[in-house]
Amino acid sequence: MLKIRLLALFLAVLLSGGANVVLAANLAAVPAQAAGTPGRTSFDGTVEAVRQTVVAAQVPGAVVELAVKAGQRVQAGQLLLRLDARTADQNAAAVDAQVQAAQAALEVATREYQRQQQLHQKKYISQAALEQAQAQFKANKAQVTAQMAQAGAARTQSGLHTVRAPYAGVIAEVPVVLGDMAMPGKPLLTLYDPNALRVTAALPQSVVQPEIASGIQVELPGVVGTAQWPQPLRVQVLPTVDAGTHTVQIRADLPTGLAGVVPGQFARLWLPLADRAAAAVARPGTVSVPLQAVVRRAEMTGIYVQGEGGQPRLRQVRLGRTSGDRVEVLSGLTAGENVITDPAAASRAPAQ
Known part of the structure; x- marks a missing residue:
């Protein structure tokens, strides 16, 4: 039992x-x-920099000095890197010498033209001789102007071997090392402004309403504290629709001074469910x-x-x-x- x-x-x-x-x-x-969140749905987005610059080389040359590294803050005009400029400096020096030679020739032509004017006034030379001296003077003067322009271009070319920051920001990437050969158009580093960030997301066309900008909230899941839900300064709805995905791009500008927020970071845009169309495309x-x-x-x-x-x-x-x-x-x-x-x-x- x-x-x-x-x-x-x-x-x-x-x-x-x-x-x-x-x-x-x-x-x-x-x-x-x-x-x-009751009555709301979210769409995945990405933090991106409003102002991000890929600094590329304008002239060929080897990288001989690298003054910054990734993650470093720089000021406007600060030296970033330097290319080998010996050939450009030599060309600039040669053109400067040509300018000096042209100026010397102009001085001789100027004095000769003045003498010819005095002789012509005293009827010692013909009008043709005077005009020949005048033409020589003008030719030398034009030669000096041309040589000075070439000297300016040579100095500009030499200055392109020194790369400086176009604005204050943060170095995001430095894909070159000392000794690399830089060519025109080759990226040398990437710089962005940390004080101008925004969240960009692609929303289905069916949920984009005229008043959508007033109800959007931004979430930064990777940030702790009150900065996880920043108040967007401005929300922009781009006036174009992607033909392949039928989505509209939404941009929400973030306030400055958010610690730990960098371009490429994951973010969300929360939207109110205004109608059934929005609920139909809401995230599962x-x-x-x-x-x-x-x-x-x-x-x-x-x-x-x-x-x-x-x-x-x-x-x-x-x-x-x-x-x-x-x-x-x-x-x-x-x-x-x-x-x-x-x-x-x-x-x-x-x-x-």
Whole structure:
């Protein structure tokens, strides 16, 4: 009789479902909850610099001095790098010598022309001789003007071997090293202005309404504190639609002084759901779980869920933004699944 009762109790445990098994294993589990902001939907965007410059070489030459490195702040006019300018300097010196020679010839022609004028006034030479001296004087004067122009061009050419910052900013990339050969058009470094950043996102044409700019909110998931939700200074809706994707580009200018915000960073634009069309294209519903339920092992991020028979099963997920003690799960989990809140205990649970 006792054996029959024990067998009946065992069958009742098996038929009672996973929740009882979890309790028997002393593993607390909570259901995954639907996440999101009521009445709003988000679209993924990217932080980009309003003013970003790829500085390229205008003249050929080897890189002989590299004065900056990636991540360094520079001021307007600060030396960035220098190319080998020996050939250009020699050409400039040669042209300067030609200018001096032309000026000397002009002085001789000027005195000769003055003498010819005096002789002509005294009727000692003909008008033709005077005109010849005048023509020689004008030719020498034109020669001096041409040589001076060439000297200016040579000095400008020599100055192109010194690259300076066009404005104050941050060096984003330096793809060259000392000794590299720079050619016209070859990028030498990338510079951006950290005080002029914006978030750009592509929105479906169906959700872009005339009043959309007034209700947009910006989220920077990679930033902590109040800077995670900055107030955009200006929202611009570009007046063109991409023919391939039928999307409209939205730009939201960020305020200055946001620490930890750099170009290329992930961002979101939150829009109010004004109509059914917006709701139809909204991002699929995500779920949220307690932050303590997240497991991180090397490059894997996962969550223990209650599997068949109540046993914990580690599942890889992709996380989104964190709000308080909960974190958003973008993929790998559906609403209603039981999530084990103690991953350490779940990892020690015996397998059946």
